[in-house]
Amino acid sequence: MSKVTFRIWRGDSGQGEFKDYTTEVTEGMVVLDAMHQIQAENAQDLAIRWNCKAGKCGSCSAEINGMPKLMCMTQIKQLPAENPITVEPMRAFPHMRDLVSDVSWNFEVKKKIKGFSPKKADRPDGTWTMAQSDIDRPQEFRKCIECFLCQDVCHVLRDHHKHDEFIGPRFFVYSAALEMNPIDEGDRLADLKNQQGLGYCNITKCCTKVCPEHIHITDNAIIPLKERIVDEYYDPIKMVANFLFKRGKK
Amino acid sequence: MPEIAKLEHDVLVIGAGGAGLRAAIAAAAAGVKVGLITKSLLGKAHTVMAEGGMAAAMANVDDRDSWKVHFADTMRGGQYLNNWRMAELHAKESPDRVRELEAWGALFDRTKDGGILQRNFGGHRYPRLAHVGDRTGLEMIRTLQDHGVHQGIDVHMEHTVCTLLKDGDRVCGALSYDRQKGEFKLFHAKAIVLATGGVGRAFKITSNSWEYTGDGQALAYHAGAELMDMEFVQFHPTGMVWPPSVKGILVTEGVRGEGGVLRNKDGKRFMFDDIPDNYKNQTADSPEEGWRYVLGDKSARRPPELLTRDHVARCIQREVREGRGSPHGGVFLDIAWIKEKIPNAAEHIKKKLPSMYHQFMALADIDITKVPMEVGPTTHYIMGGVRVDGDSQMTSVPGLFAAGEVAAGLHGANRLGGNSLSDLVVFGKRAGDFAAEFAKKQGAGKINQAEVDEHIRKAMAPLERGSSAESPYAVQAKLQDTMQDLVGIVRREGEMQKALEVIGDLKKRAVNAGVGGGRVYNPGWHTCIDLANLLTVSEAIAKAALDRKESRGGHFRDDYPDKSTDGGTYNSIIKKGPDGAMQLQRRPLTPMPEELKQIIEDQKK
Numbered sequence: 001m002s003k004v005t006f007r008i009w010r011g012d013s014g015q016g017e018f019k020d021y022t023t024e025v026t027e028g029m030v031v032l033d034a035m036h037q038i039q040a041e042n043a044q045d046l047a048i049r050w051n052c053k054a055g056k057c058g059s060c061s062a063e064i065n066g067m068p069k070l071m072c073m074t075q076i077k078q079l080p081a082e083n084p085i086t087v088e089p090m091r092a093f094p095h096m097r098d099l100v101s102d103v104s105w106n107f108e109v110k111k112k113i114k115g116f117s118p119k120k121a122d123r124p125d126g127t128w129t130m131a132q133s134d135i136d137r138p139q140e141f142r143k144c145i146e147c148f149l150c151q152d153v154c155h156v157l158r159d160h161h162k163h164d165e166f167i168g169p170r171f172f173v174y175s176a177a178l179e180m181n182p183i184d185e186g187d188r189l190a191d192l193k194n195q196q197g198l199g200y201c202n203i204t205k206c207c208t209k210v211c212p213e214h215i216h217i218t219d220n221a222i223i224p225l226k227e228r229i230v231d232e233y234y235d236p237i238k239m240v241a242n243f244l245f246k247r248g249k250k
Numbered sequence: 251m252p253e254i255a256k257l258e259h260d261v262l263v264i265g266a267g268g269a270g271l272r273a274a275i276a277a278a279a280a281g282v283k284v285g286l287i288t289k290s291l292l293g294k295a296h297t298v299m300a301e302g303g304m305a306a307a308m309a310n311v312d313d314r315d316s317w318k319v320h321f322a323d324t325m326r327g328g329q330y331l332n333n334w335r336m337a338e339l340h341a342k343e344s345p346d347r348v349r350e351l352e353a354w355g356a357l358f359d360r361t362k363d364g365g366i367l368q369r370n371f372g373g374h375r376y377p378r379l380a381h382v383g384d385r386t387g388l389e390m391i392r393t394l395q396d397h398g399v400h401q402g403i404d405v406h407m408e409h410t411v412c413t414l415l416k417d418g419d420r421v422c423g424a425l426s427y428d429r430q431k432g433e434f435k436l437f438h439a440k441a442i443v444l445a446t447g448g449v450g451r452a453f454k455i456t457s458n459s460w461e462y463t464g465d466g467q468a469l470a471y472h473a474g475a476e477l478m479d480m481e482f483v484q485f486h487p488t489g490m491v492w493p494p495s496v497k498g499i500l501v502t503e504g505v506r507g508e509g510g511v512l513r514n515k516d517g518k519r520f521m522f523d524d525i526p527d528n529y530k531n532q533t534a535d536s537p538e539e540g541w542r543y544v545l546g547d548k549s550a551r552r553p554p555e556l557l558t559r560d561h562v563a564r565c566i567q568r569e570v571r572e573g574r575g576s577p578h579g580g581v582f583l584d585i586a587w588i589k590e591k592i593p594n595a596a597e598h599i600k601k602k603l604p605s606m607y608h609q610f611m612a613l614a615d616i617d618i619t620k621v622p623m624e625v626g627p628t629t630h631y632i633m634g635g636v637r638v639d640g641d642s643q644m645t646s647v648p649g650l651f652a653a654g655e656v657a658a659g660l661h662g663a664n665r666l667g668g669n670s671l672s673d674l675v676v677f678g679k680r681a682g683d684f685a686a687e688f689a690k691k692q693g694a695g696k697i698n699q700a701e702v703d704e705h706i707r708k709a710m711a712p713l714e715r716g717s718s719a720e721s722p723y724a725v726q727a728k729l730q731d732t733m734q735d736l737v738g739i740v741r742r743e744g745e746m747q748k749a750l751e752v753i754g755d756l757k758k759r760a761v762n763a764g765v766g767g768g769r770v771y772n773p774g775w776h777t778c779i780d781l782a783n784l785l786t787v788s789e790a791i792a793k794a795a796l797d798r799k800e801s802r803g804g805h806f807r808d809d810y811p812d813k814s815t816d817g818g819t820y821n822s823i824i825k826k827g828p829d830g831a832m833q834l835q836r837r838p839l840t841p842m843p844e845e846l847k848q849i850i851e852d853q854k855k
Binding site for chain 1: 290291292293294295296298299308345349352353354355357359360363364365366382383385388389392396397399400405407430459460461492493494495496499500604605608609612613614717721722723724727765766767768770771772773774775
């Protein structure tokens with residue numbers, strides 16, 4: 001048992017300041033426990049978004065000591081012992097209140113990505129034959145809990161605010177899951193290249209670093225998508241063929 | 251009175267977990283205008299936490315499986331108090347719902363020949379759970395969410411419904427507030443589907459997320475619908491017990507399905523000591539036979555760790571009570587031992603149980619491929635809920651439907667693992683289909699504005715009382731302690747009477763609770779409103795549990811440890827009386843058709 005001070009961002013719609021709260025910390029406590037304790041003790045209206053407290057829903061994303069993390073999966077004892085611990089909302093999205101950001105932009109982005117479109121079923125019961133080895137990679141991407149920490153840390157969104165022309169790592173992973181699904185027949189490469197800003201990503205791997213599900217966002221999703229775009233649009237032989245084909249059509 | 255927005259829908263779905271999303275998709279497909287209200291962000295519902303899989307007799311791994319075996323397993327697990335029509339429809343339709351998810355993009359783990367793989371689970375005779383490692387619920391909700399966003403459904407995120415509105419007998423709308431902005435909204439709807447999940451937050455130790463405050467059960471009850479079998483609360487045998495802040499977080503039954511065994515502090519595998527008679531001829535005689543079952547040997551019977559959840563929870567409770575528990579008040583669950591049996595055991599465990607590996611590493615500094623986990627029972631699920639028609643899912647209130655955990659019937663006295671994910675999609679679809687059909691036949695009902703104003707006034711009251719009034723968090727904590735201690739895994743008459751007294755007292759305190767701050771994203775205020783629902787369902791659970799003087803399924807009475815003869819003949823029905831008080835009656839079961847009785851007899855062999 002020991003007393004720990006948390007420096008929590010309080011305020012509305014971007015206006016606010018850090019306030020210090022000291023609370024008793026016991027073995028195994030995570031940051032979210034401390035926030036709830038502070039809420040019950042002396043900040044009844046402290047706004048926190050959370051659900052499962054088990055690292056499965058991705059609701060309680062915040063910046064702890066400046067790092068994007070899930071509050072429910074961050075043990076207090078693993079943070080540097082020197083006080084205080086700062087807790088603030090994700091900064092790449094509009095601020096709502098206290099620790100809660102407005103993440104609705106992410107939900108709008110997803111609507112614009114072409115959905116799953118399977119080829120004709122190849123089994124009589126309407127299912128498909130797929131080897132486990134063929135789906136290991138897209139299954140990795142489907143571990144994503146949509147915590148949006150990768151979006152929060154990405155400099156294209158966080159510093160350059162390219163929300164209108166860049167969909168961010170979460171949706172590159174989502175697109176990769178669809179593109180690498182062995183039965184999907186959709187084609188999202190042109191959209192990724194022309195409207196969704198895949199080219200803005202310069203492989204700093206910050207997203208991979210903060211992913212609580214340990215998805216290899218950069219190496220397994222983003223880089224292969226970039227390679228597919230190069231193959232499709234910048235391969236010299238294909239470029240000539242495309243050029244001739246399109247001319248022929250006219 | 252604040253200005254409020256008014257919205258029109260044909261079908262309004264409240265709740266966006268598996269059942270709510272599937273209902274919304276079904277209703278939208280039927281061509282009506284659909285609104286979907288969720289208390290959280292989309293895709294965060296408790297469904298994400300379901301781990302092991304969804305039960306469906308596809309017979310992909312064992313061709314002896316069929317809907318008949320699944321039906322009989324479900325009825326036996328539920329101690330025959332189930333709504334047999336729901337058990338029948340569920341067993342018949344769940345394979346189609348699994349296939350449909352695959353067609354919408356779900357990627358289930360595969361068999362060697364490339365089909366959908368199925369795993370073993372408690373109470374299921376054959377390997378029957380379609381799964382994705384131990385994150386099947388996430389796969390389901392994400393698939394439904396991603397499919398649903400293209401179906402033209404109006405989604406209202408972070409909204410809480412304060413009350414349902416009626417025109418005469420039928421429902422005609424709902425009043426909600428937007429948690430983000432604090433604004434009230436009036437939803438006018440021809441049919442409403444409740445898909446709000448369970449009540450786990452009434453207890454202190456629970457695997458449930460904060461949203462599980464019994465909202466749907468309480469909304470339905472106050473709208474005049476019947477609640478059924480509320481005494482049947484499932485305590486999952488394996489929750490984490492250490493460290494204290496993670497107490498209650500679920501450890502999937504998949505661990506046992508993959509060969510995990512339960513041991514006491516002396517290292518003894520205690521589940522072999524107590525095998526119920528009606529499971530004796532389907533349970534292994536020796537650890538060796540149990541392991542062969544895990545490996546898929548069709549001549550072997552399942553290990554006793556895979557008996558039903560109520561039984562395993564009580565065996566664990568017994569070991570702890572009799573001083574043979576683990577250091578932190580649980581028992582040991584060991585999957586690491588399989589390294590004696592298979593090469594690359596550590597890799598195998600990480601592949602099959604990735605979330606469990608991650609959860610224990612991150613939260614308890616335990617490597618489950620090397621050492622056993624410490625586990626104990628945790629509040630997990632309520633088998634009871636809103637009484638519905640087995641085919642259409644309509645409640646006794648016209649136009650009001652319920653699906654998923656909020657509805658009662660499918661699971662009887664005890665739910666088999668894996669039957670809840672399939673429940674969500676089978677009955678979510680049915681509720682959506684029938685709600686759309688109902689809506690098409692109706693004109694819009696009339697909303698009583700004075701009633702709406704009164705409910706807004708009531709909802710705003712805690713803010714007016716301010717932070718010097720009673721704290722909602724204190725009342726909630728007291729309720730959780732009371733339910734845990736007095737209406738928990740082991741129940742006694744005197745204790746439950748005491749609990750009802752405390753609940754009566756807490757109801758008075760709750761109506762005087764207040765909070766500081768404004769309406770914008772104010773969790774204290776939200777807690778005041780949730781609290782009223784928690785108190786309603788807690789009272790219903792305690793009342794029904796007090797009345798059932800026997801032990802059956804999830805309901806265990808220390809003062810009546812055996813099944814009674816008449817206990818298997820009725821459901822407990824709770825309804826709001828004309829005086830506003832909670833009334834309870836025992837209602838005889840509907841007789842089962844001969845052909846279903848015959849299936850159960852045939853499967854007993």
